Amino acid sequence: MTIKISIDCMGxxxxxxxxxxxxxxxxxxxxxxxxxxxGLEDIIRAELKKHHAVDHPRLSIVxxxxxxxxxxxxxxxxxxxxxxxxxxxxxxxxxxxxxVCVSAGNTGALMAVSRYVLxxxxxxxxxxxxxxxxxxxxxxxxxxxxGANVDCEPHHLHQFALMATALVAALEGxxxxxxxxxxxxxxxxxxxxxxxxxxxxxxxxxxRGILNFYGNVEGNDIFAGTTDIVVCDGFVGNVVLKASEGxxxxxxxxxxxxxKRNPLNMLGAIFAFGALRSxxxxxxxxxxxxxxxxxxxxxxxxxxxxxxxxxxxxxxxRAYDAANYDVISRISKTIADLMPQSDAPSTPENLSAVSDLxxxxxx
Amino acid sequence: MTIKISIDCMGxxxxxxxxxxxxxxxxxxxxxxxxxxxGLEDIIRAELKKHHAVDHPRLSIVxxxxxxxxxxxxxxxxxxxxxxxxxxxxxxxxxxxxxVCVSAGNTGALMAVSRYVLxxxxxxxxxxxxxxxxxxxxxxxxxxxxGANVDCEPHHLHQFALMATALVAALEGxxxxxxxxxxxxxxxxxxxxxxxxxxxxxxxxxxRGILNFYGNVEGNDIFAGTTDIVVCDGFVGNVVLKASEGxxxxxxxxxxxxxKRNPLNMLGAIFAFGALRSxxxxxxxxxxxxxxxxxxxxxxxxxxxxxxxxxxxxxxxRAYDAANYDVISRISKTIADLMPQSDAPSTPENLSAVSDLxxxxxx
Numbered sequence: 001m002t003i004k005i006s007i008d009c010m011g012x013x014x015x016x017x018x019x020x021x022x023x024x025x026x027x028x029x030x031x032x033x034x035x036x037x038x039g040l041e042d043i044i045r046a047e048l049k050k051h052h053a054v055d056h057p058r059l060s061i062v063x064x065x066x067x068x069x070x071x072x073x074x075x076x077x078x079x080x081x082x083x084x085x086x087x088x089x090x091x092x093x094x095x096x097x098x099x100v101c102v103s104a105g106n107t108g109a110l111m112a113v114s115r116y117v118l119x120x121x122x123x124x125x126x127x128x129x130x131x132x133x134x135x136x137x138x139x140x141x142x143x144x145x146x147g148a149n150v151d152c153e154p155h156h157l158h159q160f161a162l163m164a165t166a167l168v169a170a171l172e173g174x175x176x177x178x179x180x181x182x183x184x185x186x187x188x189x190x191x192x193x194x195x196x197x198x199x200x201x202x203x204x205x206x207x208r209g210i211l212n213f214y215g216n217v218e219g220n221d222i223f224a225g226t227t228d229i230v231v232c233d234g235f236v237g238n239v240v241l242k243a244s245e246g247x248x249x250x251x252x253x254x255x256x257x258x259x260k261r262n263p264l265n266m267l268g269a270i271f272a273f274g275a276l277r278s279x280x281x282x283x284x285x286x287x288x289x290x291x292x293x294x295x296x297x298x299x300x301x302x303x304x305x306x307x308x309x310x311x312x313x314x315x316x317x318r319a320y321d322a323a324n325y326d327v328i329s330r331i332s333k334t335i336a337d338l339m340p341q342s343d344a345p346s347t348p349e350n351l352s353a354v355s356d357l358x359x360x361x362x363x
Numbered sequence: 364m365t366i367k368i369s370i371d372c373m374g375x376x377x378x379x380x381x382x383x384x385x386x387x388x389x390x391x392x393x394x395x396x397x398x399x400x401x402g403l404e405d406i407i408r409a410e411l412k413k414h415h416a417v418d419h420p421r422l423s424i425v426x427x428x429x430x431x432x433x434x435x436x437x438x439x440x441x442x443x444x445x446x447x448x449x450x451x452x453x454x455x456x457x458x459x460x461x462x463v464c465v466s467a468g469n470t471g472a473l474m475a476v477s478r479y480v481l482x483x484x485x486x487x488x489x490x491x492x493x494x495x496x497x498x499x500x501x502x503x504x505x506x507x508x509x510g511a512n513v514d515c516e517p518h519h520l521h522q523f524a525l526m527a528t529a530l531v532a533a534l535e536g537x538x539x540x541x542x543x544x545x546x547x548x549x550x551x552x553x554x555x556x557x558x559x560x561x562x563x564x565x566x567x568x569x570x571r572g573i574l575n576f577y578g579n580v581e582g583n584d585i586f587a588g589t590t591d592i593v594v595c596d597g598f599v600g601n602v603v604l605k606a607s608e609g610x611x612x613x614x615x616x617x618x619x620x621x622x623k624r625n626p627l628n629m630l631g632a633i634f635a636f637g638a639l640r641s642x643x644x645x646x647x648x649x650x651x652x653x654x655x656x657x658x659x660x661x662x663x664x665x666x667x668x669x670x671x672x673x674x675x676x677x678x679x680x681r682a683y684d685a686a687n688y689d690v691i692s693r694i695s696k697t698i699a700d701l702m703p704q705s706d707a708p709s710t711p712e713n714l715s716a717v718s719d720l721x722x723x724x725x726x
Contacts, residue, residue, distance in 0.1 A: 136613050147547055150555040184510055184601040192513040192598050219605030223613040235555050236599055238547040240606050242582030247610050250499050250586040254645055258638040265641075271634035275621040278628075282617055 002034050003323045004099050005316060006092040009039035009047075010067040010085040012104025013306045019104065020047040022312035026320075027058050033320055034058045036098055039085040040065070064088040068113075070106045070305055077109035078116060086110060090117045093298040099323035100299035102290075102316050110302055111148050111293060118298040121328075123335040126152075127295035128160045129234070129302065130167060131241065132318075134288055135225030142168050142177075143222060143230045146291060147238035154197040157181070157231050159335075161202055161211055163294040164229040166331040171321060172228065180217030180227035182236060190216065194233065202231075248285060286311030290318035292327075299328055365397050366686045367462050368679060369455040372402035372410075373430040373448040375467025376669045382467065383410040385675035389683075390421050396683055397421045399461055402448040403428065427451040431476075433469045433668055440472035441479060449473060453480045456661040462686035463662035465653075465679050473665055474511050474656060481661040484691075486698040489515075490658035491523045491597070492665065493530060494604065495681075497651055498588030505531050505540075506585060506593045509654060510601035517560040520544070520594050522698075524565055524574055526657040527592040529694040534684055535591065543580030543590035545599060553579065557596065565594075611648060649674030653681035655690075662691055 009019045016039065023035045037044050041063040048054045064085040068077045077084065086105045092098040094117050103110050107129070115127055129148045132140035144160050145152070161179045168177040181199055183191040188199060199216065206213035214227045219240065222230055232240075259269040259276075269276065281287075285304075289311040293300040299322050303315035372382045379402065386398045400407050404426040411417045427448040431440045440447065449468045455461040457480050466473050470492070478490055492511045495503035507523050508515070524542045531540040544562055546554040551562060562579065569576035577590045582603065585593055595603075622632040622639075632639065644650075648667075652674040656663040662685050666678035 134613070136616060150547065182602060184513065184598055184605075195598075219602040219607070220609030220612070222606055223609035232602075235547055235558075236602055239545060239582040239595075239599055239603060242547075243585055243603050243607060244582070244610055246583030246586035247607055248614075249583070250497070251611075251614055251646065253499060255638075255642050258642040258645070259635070261638065261641070265635075265638040268631075268635035268638050272622070272628075272631035272639075275618075275624065275628040275631050276635075278624070279618050279621040282621070283614065 002032055003320050004034045004036065004097065005319055005323070006036045006038055006062075006089040006098035006101045007316070008086045008089040008101065008103035008105055009037050009044055010064070011110075011305075012303065012312075013070060015039075015067075016043050016047045018307065018309045018312050020044065021051055021309040022316060023059065024048070024051045024053040024056065025309070026313050026316045027053075027056055030317075030320060034060075035316075036060050036062055036089075036092060038062045038064050038089040038092070039067075062088060062092065068105050068109050072106065072109055074108045074112045077106075078112050084113075087113050087117065090114050090298070090300060093300070094118055100301060100319040102301045102303060102312075102319045104303035104305050104307060104312065104315075106305065107147055107302060110300065114293055114296055114298075114300045118296040118300070120295050121297055121332050121335055124159055124163065124295040126156055126159070127293050128163065129237075129291050130164055130294045131291040132288055133222055133230075133241075133244070134283075135223050137225035139172050139174075139225075139228070140288070141222050141225055141230055142228060143232070143237060143241070144294065145232065145234040145237050146241050147234045148293070149234040151235075152194060152233035154194055154201055157194070157198040157233065158201040158205075159295070161213075161229065161231045162205075162334060163331050164231065165211060166334040167292065167294060167322070167327055168228050170325040170327045170330045174228060176212040177228035178212045178214045179229045179231060180214045180221060182222075182230050182232035183216035183218065185218065186216050188216070198231075245285060248283065252280075252283070287314055290315030292318070292322060294331065297328065297332075299323055365395055366683050367397045367399060367460065368682055368686070369399045369401055369425075369452040369461035369464045370679070371449045371452040371464065371466035371468055372400050372407055373427070374473075374668075375666065375675075376433060378402075378430075379406050379410045381670065381672045381675050383407065384414055384672040385679060386422065387411070387414045387416040387419065388672070389676050389679045390416075390419060393680075393683060397423075398679075399423050399425055399452075399455060401425045401427050401452040401455070402430070425451060425455065431468050431472050435469065435472055437471045437475045440469075441475050447476075450476050450480065453477050453661070453663060456663070457481055463664060463682040465664045465666060465675075465682045467666035467668050467670060467675065467678075469668065470510060470665060473663065477656055477659055477661075477663045481659040481663070483658050484660055484695050484698055487522055487526065487658040489519055489522070490656050491526065492600075492654050493527055493657045494654040495651055496585055496604075496607070497646075498586050500588035502535050502537075502588075502591070503651070504585050504588055504593055505591060506595070506600055506604070507657065508595065508597040508600050509604050510597045511656070512597040514598075515557060515596035517557055517564055520557070520561040520596065521564040521568075522658070524576075524592065524594045525568075525697055526694050527594065528574060529697040530655065530657060530685070530690055531591050533688040533690045533693045537591060539575040540591035541575045541577045542592045542594060543577045543584060545585075545593050545595035546579035546581065548581065549579050551579070561594075608648060611646065615643075615646075650677055653678030655681070655685060657694065660691065660695075662686055
């Protein structure tokens with residue numbers, strides 16, 4: 001079964017010089033993937049030529065004449081650039097021509113355009129950005145929201161928990177992933193008003209057997225891997241994500257500078273090369289690249305804007321896995337099972353596109 | 364000039380087995396410090412005996428019959444344990460018998476008791492917890508609030524910026540430390556409502572030459588050292604602090620496990636010993652132990668509850684420095700200069716105690 005992935009080739013800080021080599025490499029390694037490269041055709045073709053992949057049978061081009069810049073306001077991306085590579089790539093998912101879209105474009109614009117084009121799943125008020133954080137255990141901690149929703153109400157955090165439960169069940173094969181509510185203490189009395197009001201919603205679902213609610217977790221639990229999922233508002237999530245990236249860079253720089261401090265330490269680095277290389281690989285944030293925009297009627301993955309081709313390929317891989325495990329249908333089903341208001345059939349044409357794809361996959 | 368430090372010997376996860384050796388060691392290394400050990404006299408005396416310091420001329424004991432447990436609710440600490448080591452140690456500051464108090468007791472109780480006993484500086488609504496985070500530059504990033512105030516209004520964040528400016532000016536000798544407002548993007552349109560409304564307050568003070576407001580900063584800027592001060596609410600600050608601790612532990616564990624993976628890597632660790640030891644020392648969170656409770660009419664320092672004697676001694680050292688640089692007078696002066704409402708003379712007896720101490724110091 002072939003998974004079709006639309007790539008917003010012009011998005012990110014580096015555009016085609018990163019997105020194309022990543023797509024070419026992924027297509028070579030994954031025989032069941034078909035990649036649709038969206039953007040300025042001439043530029044894409046020239047870049048493909050560099051990588052000797054112009055005639056690759058599983059790489060095709062869809063022309064798009066505009067580019068959403070990294071500092072374009074949401075309104076510009078949404079209203080003025082209707083033929084942007086970002087919008088065209090997302091539209092391919094809506095039209096059922098791709099199972100999933102990958103973009104490194106600016107987060108606000110990507111979320112707004114995705115929401116406008118794909119619409120949210122019935123029962124979901126707001127999509128969220130979900131990211132797998134590395135931790136001390138084998139499988140990552142899925143954290144959301146990471147910046148799509150800065151001011152959240154308790155029912156938003158509740159929906160985030162339900163969506164992430166469906167995602168992690170699909171991606172990690174865990175039937176009942178544990179959910180932690182990010183707080184500043186374990187006790188119920190701790191936290192701000194929104195968090196205090198969210199806990200009872202999650203606990204009620206736990207008692208109904210719908211969620212596996214662990215309780216409150218604290219910042220350190222993210223990297224301890226205490227729970228499979230950590231739920232928080234987009235302000236806190238975004239700050240924690242960026243602080244972690246910043247601390248990672250600081251640690252790397254400090255370690256490097258110690259090994260360069262004097263000739264003896266430099267000699268030590270030569271002997272320690274194997275261990276340091278493994279450590280560096282394990283800690284490489286590029287390996288964790290690829291956040292999912294959850295709650296939409298179609299799959300969209302966001303790569304970090306400044307990623308290398310190596311990191312971008314990881315985002316494509318995550319997108320491929322999510323499509324392969326039919327995450328959208330699973331989330332829709334979870335939410336539909338849980339939420340009475342999701343009975344109302346809204347914009348059925350789009351759901352049928354998703355369902356068409358699901359049928360193609362099982363065919 | 365002698366700095367008098369009251370030590371809540373019973374506070375923290377380990378109590379006297381950590382606080383006493385730290386106090387003994389600090390007194391030995393710092394001839395201008397006098398430490399008042401507060402707690403159950405017999406236990407303190409027994410612990411001092413172990414460290415051959417019963418007759419140390421700059422260590423004295425003040426008996427206190429109760430102990431605030433790490434899980435005691437605030438009400439218990441405040442209303443039922445009036446002779447706790449925590450309360451007595453703080454009271455010594457109020458009475459002018461100590462310049463500063465150090466405790467590793469539970470944060471909520473410490474803040475509540477400190478506030479009750481010492482009161483806030485005129486013009487300050489809420490005290491905040493301020494902590495020096497390590498960064499890529501030479502001097503730390505002072506971050507606040509780290510958990511005392513979970514739901515903040517813009518004028519609280521504004522006051523945090525003013526207090527931290529006075530603290531950093533005193534401790535780091537920077538006349539105009541830069542202030543960053545923690546946000547999820549650099550642009551003014553980013554962020555939650557509280558942050559958006561705080562930026563104009565800080566900018567107005569910048570234009571009046573009172574604050575050196577850099578603008579919005581993001582999570583990664585904390586460890587890049589972009590600004591001297593980072594202001595945020597206590598929920599975000601606490602989560603970031605604990606997430607950073609968690610990531611630090613994760614990195615340490617990953618590095619250790621790589622060096623233990625096979626005999627070749629273990630050999631590498633021997634050759635790399637010097638660099639790894641320096642790195643480990645530089646990254647040791649104990650070196651950054653010691654948060655200040657800012658905004659009170661007296662100096663209180665909080666040690667991490669689980670710290671070793673080595674880490675606790677760092678908290679004593681920070682407390683000593685703050686008292687030595689007369690931080691309270693500086694903060695009071697800064698706030699008084701800025702805030703019209705601080706003209707009102709409230710509880711002058713306490714301010715006079717602070718002022719008495721200041722005179723003793725200059726004498």
